[in-house]
């Protein structure tokens with residue numbers, strides 16, 4: 001054992017000189033000695049020898065032959081040659097023994113030690129360089145392999161509080177929401193389920209001057225008027241059977257803050273009147289009480305049903321709509337903001353992977369392509385669930401691959417890349433028909449064979465679509481694949 005010190009082999013030095021060198025170098029290195037009396041060729045084979053310092057002195061010791069042999073036996077050891085050498089000997093030492101350095105005779109030991117140290121440092125650097133180069137090469141190969149599969153963010157990811165987006169429509173909408181947040185006006189958020197209405201309400205509240213006060217969330221769907229009244233305005237003990245104590249309603253409880261009323265379209269015409277009164281004068285009367293409570297609350301309402309249409313049908317009060325509609329924020333469905341899919345996928349997978357202590361290298365391009373093709377009826381909520389499942393089933397660090405996708409997304413076929421379509425020996429007419437066939441098939445798949453929607457998306461009549469499906473026998477094409 002050399003206790004981590006480098007090992008230096010001193011060869012052929014006359015006794016006194018050898019002793020002096022050994023004493024001095026021994027302070028820094030582990031020393032082995034051989035000379036004409038105990039010349040041991042095996043020593044050159046020892047892998048533990050890091051540097052050989054040989055003294056050439058003919059006829060006693062031919063250090064050049066010794067180093068040539070050492071070079072073959074242990075090429076990693078640095079070879080340094082001392083002694084008086086003729087030109088020919090120098091040539092031989094350089095060419096055959098590949099020595100690192102000559103040391104002139106009569107050098108002070110300090111200088112010799114300095115050279116030994118430099119030579120060993122050089123050897124260590126060479127060693128590290130080889131290792132790093134190998135690691136780099138391996139890393140390059142790994143990256144090359146993933147390069148074709150991993151999608152990297154090319155779009156800027158924007159954030160409004162917890163909302164993440166990149167699409168122009170969301171950029172415009174969130175800019176507007178930031179401005180709306182700074183006013184005291186009520187806000188109406190419309191959008192399909194899972195588009196992020198609640199997240200938007202939170203973002204607005206947090207960006208408003210009320211953010212030190214609470215945001216109270218209430219879902220108005222599927223509740224009787226009595227219960228809704230009691231929840232929002234409060235009640236006094238005995239106001240109805242089961243009202244065993246006074247209850248502070250959500251609106252007075254949120255005083256100074258914001259109340260988010262979800263599924264606003266679901267409230268009854270009677271309750272719409274109560275809400276309207278509250279919005280007009282900011283007063284609530286708890287159920288069973290004569291006392292009026294003033295509350296300073298900003299209302300953000302949301303719904304996934306189109307209120308304008310409900311008004312036309314007489315199911316929603318127009319005056320209430322205008323009261324709620326200080327600002328209207330319409331969140332588009334995910335399928336119409338494809339630019340968001342990539343950034344949301346990356347963001348949601350990173351966030352979820354982190355929460356369950358997994359590491360995801362990235363989402364494969366193929367998966368993203370499918371995601372961009374799918375129509376996401378459940379919007380971001382559905383995407384989030386798909387991602388959670390993908391992350392959960394993928395191995396630590398493994399790419400998220402197509403095999404992990406849910407069936408309805410996996411079976412989607414990509415739209416043809418029109419720019420790359422070539423005639424490939426077909427006539428122009430045949431090529432155009434093939435293109436038409438694949439676009440119609442893909443749209444049918446995407447919209448799950450809802451032919452009215454497909455016709456609308458393709459800009460053709462329902463009848464025209466039906467004719468094309470028959471002509472191309474599309475159903476059988478889909479089934480075959």
Ligand SMILES: Nc1ncnc2c1ncn2[C@@H]1O[C@H](COP(=O)(O)OP(=O)(O)O)[C@@H](O)[C@H]1O
Nearest residue numbers: 162163164192193194195196197198199380381
């Ligand atoms: N733009 C977005 N960025 C990040 N997460 C989002 C975004 N939109 C929706 N989500 C997530 O999707 C899910 C549904 O959002 P939510 O606000 O409850 O939708 P909604 O109220 O419209 O049904 C939530 O888990 C939410 O965190």
Ligand SMILES: [Mg+2]
Nearest residue numbers: 194197198262
């Ligand atoms: Mg919601």
